[in-house]
Amino acid sequence: MAARRQRLRHGLLGRRRRVGATVTTWNPWSLRELITDLAAGRTTPAEALERSRSRIADTDPVLRAWVEHLPEPALAEGPLRGVPLAVKDIIDLAGAPTRCGSALRADAPAATADAAIVRAWRAAGATPIGKTVTTEFAFFSPGPTRNPAAPEHTPGGSSSGSAAAVASGQVPLALGSQTAGSVTRPAAFCGIASLVLGHGRFPTDGVVGLAPSLDSHGVFTASADDLALAWSALTGTPEPPPNRAPRLLRWNASALGVDDAMSAALEKTCANLTDRGAVVTAFPEDQLIAELTEAHPVVMAYEAARERAEELAAADRLSDHLATLLRTGAAITDAEHDEARRVVVEADRRLARLTESCDAVIGPAAQGPAPRGLDATGNPVMSRAWQALGLPTAVVTGLRDERGLPLGIQLIGHHDGETALLATARGVEGA
């Protein structure tokens, strides 16, 4: 009975519903607090797993973030001390099938080995406990996951389940991937922090990709502070200390359709940062972003048609949206793809010059808060340009619109600059 009460207190009955609003509060689970408690012996890895299991049992009938649970997760050892980890279901996890949110893989057998990125997190001390909902092959057709911050709203996608699992406190750490805006958007919509690793950081073996020149790894935590800790553990490097007065280029992204609440949130964040000594100047070249935003879908469609050729051959069992992407992508010629890649390479050079004397670009992580409804996952347009370049990006959260829906701020770093980016993210988080 005591255990049952305990579960209820932390579970569904424990959520606070704001009167007259659709917003519910599910507290995320701080990775740093958990690691501190584990280090101090106030809890054990087995208890952390049990807490995760109990939280999932309480909340997942509503949230639908998970597709598979490992019956007996093997406790990992390493700096993360065995904390529970969620794995997006396009990433192989030994002992569980990789179904990719697709009817085509409904009967997939259990993977026999971990993906390289899972091995890396396991070596860092994270314990994979199961697989989370992805949109169909990490494109747009959504799974059943609800947004923990507003259950009638999309959690975003494609890493829908991983974002919801962290936002609802089911796990303190979850893996995603991003080809367009599949990590940044769900982090922003669910009100949590995320890091998209630079393109090429860690191999993609064992990940069912969509567009090899665009696919990047991602990770979700409750806060940028937690991201810094996770990154340190993953890479065996010291934690980046907060950069409280960064030099930032402010990208308003107004040409990409930002709503008023998001504009105000960016404005306020930049004002607070400036008050604290940050130097914020305007991002000078919207044309560069426009060119990249245009080139990105061409590269993505071209590569997806070739990377997922097997699925293209069975397109009758795909959503019309994905089938259309693959079919139109197959009709894009090598020459057109080369031209789009050339735009990207040229833009990369120009951006490097623009940003060389700043710590990061700061801008909206999404056009606004999560749209209402579960049948679409929102617009990734705020990520296309940066993802075309393969830059590391982070989402910092903490702001809400007048309805209480989360708004995410995006930070874009330099190539190979994850550590410095996370230092900036920690600094911005405080603002």
Add this chain to the structure above:
Amino acid sequence: MAARRQRLRHGLLGRRRRVGATVTTWNPWSLRELITDLAAGRTTPAEALERSRSRIADTDPVLRAWVEHLPEPALAEGPLRGVPLAVKDIIDLAGAPTRCGSALRADAPAATADAAIVRAWRAAGATPIGKTVTTEFAFFSPGPTRNPAAPEHTPGGSSSGSAAAVASGQVPLALGSQTAGSVTRPAAFCGIASLVLGHGRFPTDGVVGLAPSLDSHGVFTASADDLALAWSALTGTPEPPPNRAPRLLRWNASALGVDDAMSAALEKTCANLTDRGAVVTAFPEDQLIAELTEAHPVVMAYEAARERAEELAAADRLSDHLATLLRTGAAITDAEHDEARRVVVEADRRLARLTESCDAVIGPAAQGPAPRGLDATGNPVMSRAWQALGLPTAVVTGLRDERGLPLGIQLIGHHDGETALLATARGVEGA
């Protein structure tokens, strides 16, 4: 008071809700009954307009089928005796803006002239009374319209409002257009009849098109019987009498993902037809359909990028889905488009040989009933092949799945064979 009671009786309070199901019944409005009443002097065109207005006032706060009402519709004269007509909001109607479901056209001025197809229906005696919801530029991003047969389900798209307006009895006649499955799918989902005119039938002047070689006109009514009447009025030809024992090629479309309820509905319809003397044989060449289904999106994306070049230049104000279509379409070369068109031309010859001794192909109009949710409009895959060929197609309704959701049967005719197709549709409707 009497008028108010009358409105309530025919309005929201008059709907019958099936206990324990999501299905509501909104009776559509028979065009033939109305014309008969008008001819007999039992009602007047002005009363018909008032009935439409009243029905819209009662039901549209829930259904959201309309975007604009003409304040004083000019009563048309002709064989249709002034019956009220709904016009999809990509088709110009003098006195109303053409907004195309897009923020890009939110401030569009009122059109100064009718589209050619509106002039044709006006000459046939239909009175346009306003504009109905379309998805964004007749592609996939939905408007707010609910399915009258099941308000939590999509009405389909892109002609969402016109289908819902007929299914709910707001009007007896509504105009749509189809580039992929934008008439056939909403008719099937809402449980009404539709005709997609052969490509090139009536000019498309005044219609904001998507892909010129694919865009066709469409019309919705309560039944195939009404379609025959409407077609006769539009073309000034005698009404096609029911063909009760047609020769049909049965296309199961199983390679395109048909659900069990739809398969059973097709099975039952064919069995009933056979009992009544029809000759039903199997459609022999699924490969032909596969090739066309694959070529269609290539043609559509290529042409849409060029047809909507102005919108492509302002893609930041489009949905990501449409922006991606236009951007990938712009990267498809002339040579690839030519190749896809070549597939279509060749398939057209092969199909003509296959179908020369039959009245129509019969198959599913959609993969199944309307999917739940209003944020996506379902899959047009059952129409892509036929639309690539520009053939006239009709939807016959009357069947429901075990939840009471409508299921539509599709009939595909010969080039220039609308009249014969509607004769077959009337015959199939009885079965």
